[in-house]
Amino acid sequence: MCEYCHRQLQRCQLSNPSEFWHEELPVFVWGNYGGVLKRAIAALKYDNKPQLARPLGYWLGEAWQKSPVAKESKKLTVVPIPIHPSKRQKRGFNQAELIAQSFCQFTGYSHQPFGLERIRETEAQFGLSVQERSQNLTGALEIGKSFRRNSPTSPVLIVDDIYTTGATVRSAAQILRKQGIKVYGVVAIASSKKGMMR
Structure with a gap:
């Protein structure tokens, strides 16, 4: 990434994450x-630029470490939101997993890329209403093989690229809590801001 793009991206950081x-x-x-x-x-x-996940995950980790909420829990297990295996095969990677990997390299937290699995392919959430998003995710996620073998001893921090209505992460949290x-x-x-106000 060039220096100009680097600076432009860093200007997107929120003052109070x-x-x-x-x-x-x-x-x-x-x-x-x-x-x-x-x-x-x-x-x-969508343009096969997985290298962009590294600085994004790093900046997320850096902002997290500076925040008071990070100091409340020293040891966490990081779990990315999974994508369906067919989408992963087509894309070649899961962007949330790459962001989580970089985030963990910065924070030192344990990374569990297979804590959750997507077992049903869903339509893209973009353009769906809050209710449609929730219905779209019904039965789409389940506990992954890592956690079926061994439940984490530390609390889980879920990682995703974009937070819109929160339907995906709420579904993930519900599945983890049920276990x-x-x-x-x-x-x-x-x-x-619109997504955060819902």
């Missing part, structure tokens, strides 16, 4: 979903 940490499912968001950050996430996912796994919260690269 932990503003929505007080919700029932606390959410920590690095940047505002729009402009250059929106284009970078689209390039990562008796404590969910600490969610970290995401981007969200629109």
Whole structure:
């Protein structure tokens, strides 16, 4: 990434990423979903630019470590939102997993890429209403092979690229909690203010 793009992306960082940490499912968001950050996430996912996940995950980790919410829990297990195996095969990677990997390299947290699995392919959430998003995810996620063998001893921090209505991460948290796994919260690269207000 060139220096100019690097600077442009860093300008997308929110001044208070932990503003929505007080919700029932606390959410920590690095940047505002729009402009250059929106284009970078689209390039990562759809233009085969997996290398963009590294700086994004690093910046997310850096902002997290500076935040008071990080100091409340020293040891966490990081679980990315999974994509369906057919989508992973087509794309070649799961963007949330790459972001989580970089985030963990910075924070030193344990990374469990297969804590959750997507067992049903869903239609893209973009353009769906809050209710449609929730219905779209019914039966789509389940506990992954890592956690079927051994439940984590530390609370789970869920990682996703974009937080919109929260339907995906709420579904993931519900599945983890049903297994008796404590969910600490969610970290995401981007969200629109509109998404956070729902």
